[in-house]
Amino acid sequence: MNPDDPSAAAPVIELDGLEVRLGRRTILRGLSGALTGRCLGLLGPNGAGKTTLLHTLLGFHRPSAGTARIFGHDVVGEIDAVRGVVGYMPENDAFVANMSAVRLVRLMGELSGLPAAAALERAHEALFYVGLGEARYRDIGTYSQGMKQLVKLAQALVHGPRLLLLDEPTNALDPPARERMLRHVQEIRDSGEAHIVLSSHLLRDVERCCDEVLILKDGRIVAYRNLAAERSADRKFLELELRGETGGFLDALRGLGAECALAPRRGRNRVKMVLPEGLEVAHLYREAAEREVQIRRLSYKRDSLEEIFLAAMEEGETQTLAGGAAADGEPHDPGGAA
Amino acid sequence: MTVRDRAFHRYSGASTARRWRFLVLFRYAWKDVFSARLVTAVYALSFAPILVAATIVYLRHNLPALAAMELEVAEIIAVEGDFFNIMLRCQGIFLLVLTALVGPGLVSPDLANNGLPLYLCRPFSRTEYVLGKLSVLAVLGSTVTWLPLLLLTAFQGSVESGWMAGHWHVAGAVFLGSWAWILVLALLALALSAWVRWRLLAAAMLFATLFVASGLAEFVNQLFRTHYGDLLSPGKLIFAVWEAMLFGADAPMVDVPPLAAWLGLAAFCGFCLLVLNRKLRAYEVVR
Numbered sequence: 242m243n244p245d246d247p248s249a250a251a252p253v254i255e256l257d258g259l260e261v262r263l264g265r266r267t268i269l270r271g272l273s274g275a276l277t278g279r280c281l282g283l284l285g286p287n288g289a290g291k292t293t294l295l296h297t298l299l300g301f302h303r304p305s306a307g308t309a310r311i312f313g314h315d316v317v318g319e320i321d322a323v324r325g326v327v328g329y330m331p332e333n334d335a336f337v338a339n340m341s342a343v344r345l346v347r348l349m350g351e352l353s354g355l356p357a358a359a360a361l362e363r364a365h366e367a368l369f370y371v372g373l374g375e376a377r378y379r380d381i382g383t384y385s386q387g388m389k390q391l392v393k394l395a396q397a398l399v400h401g402p403r404l405l406l407l408d409e410p411t412n413a414l415d416p417p418a419r420e421r422m423l424r425h426v427q428e429i430r431d432s433g434e435a436h437i438v439l440s441s442h443l444l445r446d447v448e449r450c451c452d453e454v455l456i457l458k459d460g461r462i463v464a465y466r467n468l469a470a471e472r473s474a475d476r477k478f479l480e481l482e483l484r485g486e487t488g489g490f491l492d493a494l495r496g497l498g499a500e501c502a503l504a505p506r507r508g509r510n511r512v513k514m515v516l517p518e519g520l521e522v523a524h525l526y527r528e529a530a531e532r533e534v535q536i537r538r539l540s541y542k543r544d545s546l547e548e549i550f551l552a553a554m555e556e557g558e559t560q561t562l563a564g565g566a567a568a569d570g571e572p573h574d575p576g577g578a579a
Numbered sequence: 580m581t582v583r584d585r586a587f588h589r590y591s592g593a594s595t596a597r598r599w600r601f602l603v604l605f606r607y608a609w610k611d612v613f614s615a616r617l618v619t620a621v622y623a624l625s626f627a628p629i630l631v632a633a634t635i636v637y638l639r640h641n642l643p644a645l646a647a648m649e650l651e652v653a654e655i656i657a658v659e660g661d662f663f664n665i666m667l668r669c670q671g672i673f674l675l676v677l678t679a680l681v682g683p684g685l686v687s688p689d690l691a692n693n694g695l696p697l698y699l700c701r702p703f704s705r706t707e708y709v710l711g712k713l714s715v716l717a718v719l720g721s722t723v724t725w726l727p728l729l730l731l732t733a734f735q736g737s738v739e740s741g742w743m744a745g746h747w748h749v750a751g752a753v754f755l756g757s758w759a760w761i762l763v764l765a766l767l768a769l770a771l772s773a774w775v776r777w778r779l780l781a782a783a784m785l786f787a788t789l790f791v792a793s794g795l796a797e798f799v800n801q802l803f804r805t806h807y808g809d810l811l812s813p814g815k816l817i818f819a820v821w822e823a824m825l826f827g828a829d830a831p832m833v834d835v836p837p838l839a840a841w842l843g844l845a846a847f848c849g850f851c852l853l854v855l856n857r858k859l860r861a862y863e864v865v866r
Contacts, residue, residue: 299700301861321597321702329700331693338688344607345697351603353701354594363590370585382692396697401590429587 251313252277253404253436254298258307261290261297261460268293270460271307278469280430282451283440284550289457291440292332295406298438299329311404325354328402328435330393332409336381342368343377346396353400360399367395371425387418394425405429405437411446419446426450448546456553464553468546477517481525482538483510490534497524600703604711605718608685612719618680625673625723632666632731640738658735658742660825663728663749667821670724671760675789677723678716682768683781685712686859690776696861705859709769716765725757752824760817763844766851767813773858789814806834810843817844 252275261269269290283291296302298309300320308315314322337345343364350360368377371391376384381392390410397405407426411419427450430437441447447454452469455462483490487510491501498517505511516522522539529536595603613619638644639655656662689695698708732750736743767788772781792812799808809815816835823837835843 296862299861301696301699324700324702327700329696331696331700333693335693335697337694337697338692340688348603348607349697349701351595352600352698352703354597354600355590356593356595359590359592370587393697398587400701401588403589432587434587434589 252310253312254281254438255310255313256307257309259294259297259304259309260306261293261302262305263293263302267305268460269297269304272460272462273307274455274462274465276453276455278436278451278453278467279433280426280437280439280451280453282447282454282468283438283457284442284444284447284454284546285457286442286554288459290460291442291457292408293460294457295329295408295438295440298406299324299327326403328397328400328405330397330405330407330410332412332440334389335393336389338382340381341378342373342381342384342392342395345381345392346399349396350399355400363399363401364395367399368392370398371395372421386413387415387421390414390418390422394422398429401434403435405435406440407437408440409442410439411441411443423449444546444550454546456550458554464550477515478541479514479516479522479525480504480538480540481512481514481536483512483529484535484537485533487512487534490529490532493528493532494525497528597702601707601711601714604708605714608712608715609718611684612681612715615680618677621673621676621680622719622723625670625677626727628666628669628673629727629731632662633734635662636731636735636738658739659746660749663732663753664821664825666728666731667724667753667756667825668818670728670757671817673723674720674760675764675785677719678764678768679782679785681719682716682765682785683772683778685715686769686772687776687778687781690773690858695859699861705856708859709855712769713765716768717761720757720761720765724761725754728753728757748827749825752821756817756821756824759820759841759844762848763813763817766848766855770851770854770858773855807839809835810839813844813847816840816847820844 254276256272256274259269259272260267272294283294285291293302297304298311298316300316300323303317308317310316311323312326316323346367347360347364350363351357355363365377368374371394373388373391373395376388381389384392390412394407394410397407410426411422414422423446426437426439429435430450437450439447439450448468452467454464454466454468456464487503491503491512494501494514497520499520500515502513503510504513525539526536613622635655636658638648638650639652639658642652645652689698699705729750732746732753736746764785768781768785771784771788772778775781775784789812793814796808796810796812796815799811800806809819819835819840820837823840
């Protein structure tokens with residue numbers, strides 16, 4: 242995040258009892274929470290309400306109850322301010338027939354408020370940035386699916402938004418195109434110039450790009466996880482398999498501040514430990530070498546997003562059956578299940 | 580963000596004024612209007628009647644030229660209400676053809692490939708979208724209707740002293756009548772193309788709507804022995820409006836009261852706006 246940005250610490254998205262009804266169906270049910278991360282993953286099975294949430298944030302759907310704010314701007318009362326700072330990449334094909342990529346992206350830049358010359362300049366830059374520089378004068382109708390996805394990304398970037406809403410950006414992409422798209426998302430995230438909301442049902446995409454995850458099911462938030470915090474916490478959690486006299490080795494590590502616990506399994510010396518700040522894995526090898534202890538295996542123990550997601554889905558079902566702890570809209574952390 | 584750097588940067592420059600942003604759409608659409616040769620040909624042809632009319636005005640006030648052509652002044656149509664009624668009808672038909680050629684191409688390409696969310700996710704409203712597209716047809720229509728006809732009126736006023744003082748209503752009729760027809764056709768074209776999302780079909784439906792409505796109006800008139808069936812036909816209503824404004828109480832062919840004709844046209848425009856309001860959405864909600 243840009244340290245000069247006064248909004249850095251402020252919530253990017255605030256939801257307060259947000260409910261959206263389309264016709265007679267309730268799609269979003271009392272969502273609440275404040276999201277501050279640089280890249281938020283919106284996860285959920287099909288029909289969970291991910292796209293509806295994005296559309297509501299863009300003012301396409303009016304909340305039937307509750308409010309939503311982006312950078313402090315209400316999505317109903319201050320929708321122009323919201324749309325001015327947001328770039329949106331829709332899920333499905335979205336382009337204007339018989340128009341070249343550079344013309345479309347320039348048009349979108351101008352509609353976002355850029356003067357014509359600046360819009361043209363940034364349209365070229367955005368298309369070069371996403372890798373369509375050489376094809377930018379071609380009619381979008383002649384593009385491959387992957388190229389159309391990149392044009393959608395370029396038009397979302399052209400006005401330099403503070404928040405990017407990406408709806409299934411890797412849909413229908415082949416592996417190289419998917420890789421390129423995810424690399425762009427990571428670059429934008431790491432640039433610190435924009436926050437990102439990445440809606441997807443592909444766990445690997447979200448795990449790779451996002452530092453926060455919001456899991457929706459049946460229009461409710463069933464889990465919220467701060468992956469960045471968990472990653473840094475898990476990184477210190479190690480599992481070792483040792484050979485030799487381990488007593489002295491463990492005492493030495495305890496002396497360095499590590500928490501160690503023997504967990505013997507099938508006659509092997511297994512040790513679980515949490516490393517304190519400043520103690521690196523290299524220290525372990527050094528201590529082991531000094532005491533002639535062999536470290537036969539070392540692994541980081543970390544919950545995968547898949548485990549988190551599956552636990553959330555099970556939890557969600559239980560909540561629905563039981564009347565729902567998440568029905569009040571509070572982000573629910575099924576930590577124990579993960 | 581620069582081409583060389585290939586990195587994402589926020590935009591920190593100046594922004595354009597919001598109130599005129601709909602003109603961006605006008606600018607982009609206007610560039611495409613004359614990309615089709617047929618449109619250019621029809622547009623050029625639409626000035627032929629104006630040239631003929633200007634020639635008539637010139638000849639009526641140039642006796643040596645008339646003598647050279649062996650014509651009498653009485654043989655040339657007088658530049659009065661009838662003259663401008665014919666001109667309005669003539670230019671109105673050209674406007675219809677041009678609107679059918681250009682109008683559907685303004686909206687259909689956006690809707691055919693779900694382009695509307697790209698427009699509406701920006702600080703740009705649906706009203707501005709319609710206004711931007713409408714302005715193309717309004718400017719195009721103006722250049723073939725009231726602008727040349729007002730010039731013709733001014734020309735007649737300049738060659739016949741005192742004519743203008745007695746014919747202010749003609750200028751008013753040309754201006755208001757043209758705008759009414761421009762608005763009706765433009766809204767109908769946009770509504771139809773938003774509805775069917777297919778350019779050719781929308782163009783065909785524009786003609787079909789006007790002809791079918793005219794036939795329906797005639798059917799109702801015959802069936803109920805009335806003239807109020809004309810309220811179903813925008814074409815008949817606009818003729819009634821033009822004649823009422825050009826001839827006042829002496830209107831030769833007006834069957835529908837002018838107020839009813841105006842209200843009929845307003846209702847028709849309102850219906851087109853309702854269709855646009857329903858169809859021009861970022862995403863349609865299936866209920």
